[in-house]
Amino acid sequence: MVADRPHEFDLIARYFAPLATDPGCLALTDDAAALTPSPGTDLVLTKDMLAAGVHFFPGDPPDSIAAKALRVNLSDLAAKGARPRAYLLGLALQDDWTEDWLAAFSAGLAADQARFGLSLYGGDTIRSGAGLVVSVTAIGEVPAGRTVRRNGARPGDRIFVTGTIGDAALGLRLRLDPGLADRLGLAAQEREHLLRRYLWPEPRTALAAAILDHASASIDVSDGLAADAGHVCRESRVDGVIDVDLVPFSPAARGVRAQDPGLGLACLTGGDDYEILACVPPQACDGFVAAAADAGVAVSCIGEVAEGGGRLTFTQGGRPVQVSDGGGFRHF
Template sequence: MTSNRRPTETELIAWFLAPLASDAAAFRLGDDAAALTPPDGEDLVLTKDVLVAGIHFFADDPPGDIARKALRVNLSDLAAKGARPLAYLLGLGLHADWTADWLATFTAGLADDQRTYGLALLGGDTVSSPERLTLSVTAIGRVPRGGMLRRDGARPGDIIAVTGSIGDAAIGLQLRLDAGLSGRLGLSEAAAAHLLGRYLLPQPRSGLAEAVQRLASAGMDVSDGLAGDLAKMAGVSGVRIEIDAGSVPLSEAPAWPSLPIRRCGRWR
């Protein structure tokens, strides 16, 4: 798509969004709603995140990466529940400066991740957003009947496990905000690129969903920091959680020695 003419809403849906949709459940986005039947013996798990330009991503980020981020933060929530991706709904609040080329690149990013994670678009809505780009994704996953992991399942004697290195995205954001920080921390180009990438593109642990569902007693996505999210889990589970901060897996990128880290912590 290279034309400078802005498509109508009907054209926008037909050209950019309908190719992403499930034929069986979404009717190629030709109806007002979709119909989704859970597979036999399974429950549906639903989660939603809203992302706003200038708050959750930078407005000048590549459109395809913005799309992937909006989808992946939801897929990460599903993985933490032990759920495998099935489908999603998309709300697009487009700012006045959007173009057909921008939207083509945005939906190409969605298409790539749909193939990677095995899900399809069911529907959604498009509106004009007067101030900034706003995205809303509702992701739908599936688990064996009664098998969704909740936050309140933590029990005394449980082991706290995480599936990746902690804090990379937080450092990546700081690197994005402060161009000189990489040099002050002594980061190589490769290390800085890794941390920036962890902020720009979350890596949902969808491949571990089945193991999480089978082995864990409680689960949640780490999105507000390890300490904050452990406090939430401890509160609803009625337990005290103790960790040795020295055992928390951190990135190999040598930024952490320059940052304050508490050696131990308790949350209850």
């Protein structure tokens, strides 16, 4: 009980009801909301939970925490070819929360849900004994039966990734080691780029339709490129080969890779990219690349799928290179 704080009902009315923009939500005044699925669609369901000190820093801007909690879920939806529709929010607030914090947090949600086209459909706000925990369930729609899976890759498919790889992992290293940017001789702009990529992931929602139309398999790169490409190979029972020289890196990441091979490796194994890896049959590649260009999302072909038992290999200059994925980045 926190007697001198606004009641949960007041918080809902003030900060969350304005986010429940669909009529079925009844402005969050009921026990539950009703969602009418679009005819002929399946609902794609995903849930990611973020905790202070594990997935974000407690002092991060509240709107960035809100955006990250929503966007990591939107990234999963995009990888499945789904259009965002609804989300539910669980918020465990630490005892020292302030209304200013909550106002900024809900403003972050408002901006993102307007941008990505979904509505809040419910949630729960509780008191947490310790740090902040944010739990988001996101719901998207795909034409019935057409959810794009991890397990559909076939020999001959080309492997594409969106955007650039490794920036967020480097951004996290910079946060954990404040002297690192100077030791690496990073320009202010490069440092800002990497930090921003960690703080503000960019879900590839705009690419969902292209994935739905052209990809045989797709996954969002959240555990690191090596781990997530490995998931696709294992689940599809195919081998994959990725050419490190084709992996897209930002100028900042290229600079770090040139300076420090260990950090260069972290680009391939670190988490939090929230890019998409898609396998596309050869005959569909032109269509996929054109659709991605129309959507304004950069895509790079980084490798190929072959027959096999689920093994992923990285090559460089035609020779295999060792990229231990360490089982993927552990949020746990």
